[in-house]
Amino acid sequence: MTSSTPDVSVVIGAYEAMPYLIRCLESVEAQTLAAERMEIIAVDDGSTDGTGEYLEEFAGRTAVPMRVVHQENSGGPSAPRNVGLGLARGRYVFFLDADDYFGEEALERMVAMGDRAGTDVVLGKAVGVNRGAPKSMWKETVERADLYTSAIKFTLSAQKLFRRETLVRLGMAFDENLKTGEDALFTMEAYLRGNGVSVVADYTCYYLVGRDDGKHVTKSGSYLLRFDSARALMELIAAHVPPGPRRDSLMVRPFAITLLPQFGPVLLKQSQEVRRRKMEEAAPLLETYWSAGLAGRLKVQERLRLRCVAEGRLDQLLDILRFVKEGQEPEVVRKGTPGRLYLAYPHFGDRGGLPDSAYEVTVTEWIGGRRIEAPESRSPAALVRRLARRARRSVRHTLRPRRRSSRV
Incomplete structure (x- = not known):
């Protein structure tokens, strides 16, 4: 790691994202995390509504280091995210949807949590704007959540802070053959194979926006x-x-x-x-x-x-x-x-x-x-308690000393 390594690479896959993209990018620029501690990697996935042009314009004036990639439309969010992940240099990576936006302290709080807890995934409290959002996992802030007993399994969207070194070491990428649910697959794999999950529940880190035009990716497809x-x-x-x-x-x-x-x-x-x-x-x-x-x-x-x-x-x-x-x-x-x-x-x-x-x-x-x-x-x-009692009884039975036979 060098002194120029950013703390967070914010990866934004953008397709026909105007005008929502404006607030999305402004929310990155407004972070309390210093500009030099971040980078933005934006992938324009074949937009025709001015998304690509706005990304270039914003990159030319923001203090946050920013790279813009233009590509033909891939038909889903996986390919742009994979491109962004491949270019990322940060210790952590956050996949920010171009329709959504951050709370101002989001990245600072999530990075601090990841560093303090040593976990590979950090969940920041999310709320819906013009749409619903999961709520059960935001009851308390925890440094290490238990995947099997907590509600974190019910939030598998990609909008999380991931430790990039772990993603690279595990060879993880979004499945480009899946046209829906690719984020659930990616996030569950990180939960299962990574070194723990933290939850930041005492601050709204992320705003999930429901588009007025109804073009939300999860609503489409067979x-x-x-x-x-x-x-x-x-x-x-x-x-x-x-x-x-x-x-x-x-x-x-x-x-x-x-x-x-x-x-x-x-x-x-x-x-x-x-x-x-x-x-x-x-x-x-x-x-x-x-x-x-x-x-x-x-x-x-x-x-x-x-x-x-x-x-x-x-x-x-x-x-x-x-x-x-x-x-x-x-x-x-x-x-x-x-x-x-x-x-x-x-x-x-x-x-x-x-x-x-x-x-x-x-x-x-x-x-x-x-x-x-x-x-x-x-x-x-x-x-579960009954099964645990049975397991303990089985162990005790196995370890119980056997009587020595009096026969010679």
Whole structure:
């Protein structure tokens, strides 16, 4: 490292980004981190709206060292980010979307956290502007978050601070074959293979902007692209985490966030051909990666929908979706011992239908504004404790001295 090495390389992939690009770049220039401690690498991905010209103009007058690259349109965000990463010199790299902008102290706070904690990924609190944004992971600032028990797995966008040396050492890059979900794959790999994740939650570092023209990349593309994204993320998790509670905790992300929306109310409006194709795409994913531990971490409605897909019960799935769309609420049923709770969605108790266990409450639910808690003995946390007790008993049994035989 030399004295001229910047702390942060801000990589901006830009396509048809005007006028949002103006505030984006101004937010980099306004950082409390000194200009000489940063660099901007902007990749114009074949824009025709003046984005490329504005990047050149800004580079000519900003005090922040800046490099502009122009290329033909690549069709997605992966290629521009990879180009920027290849040119970056900073100790850290931050992938800033051209529609979004920083809080003024963002980079200073995130760099300080990464240096203090020695972690390879730093998450800065993000809020939505004219759009929603994840919230569950911003409850507290932590130097080292546990990937398996915290909510950080639910924020896999690329807008994070990454230690560049680690990305280079691991040979990481955005998958240019994925047209959606490429950031989730990249970020989860950094979570799994890097040296820890920090969270800066006491300051708004990042503003996610919803474009007025609706041209947000995550809203475009065929539904089949979502299956490609889910498949890639499941394969990554399975490659790095062996079967068990930890894998189950991570698999909630691709199943509940990526796959499940394809079997939501939108399915009621789609043709039989689309429904059939979706079921075919999802079936092998459920066959390969579905587990009882994963099922127990989902809400009843989520679990039911996925079980219907796994077993090819399209008619039953549609009945459940109509029930939900009509605003109906399931009856809470207490049945069996020790006091198990069930939500009586359509076909509960039907002979030949899904088993009662598919309807069992295992996580906190909200029904009609009423909080429904899973019995302690049925919760995922209780399951983990039971598995841990069994493991400890097994270890004690293995280590227990054997009696010496009196026979000679």
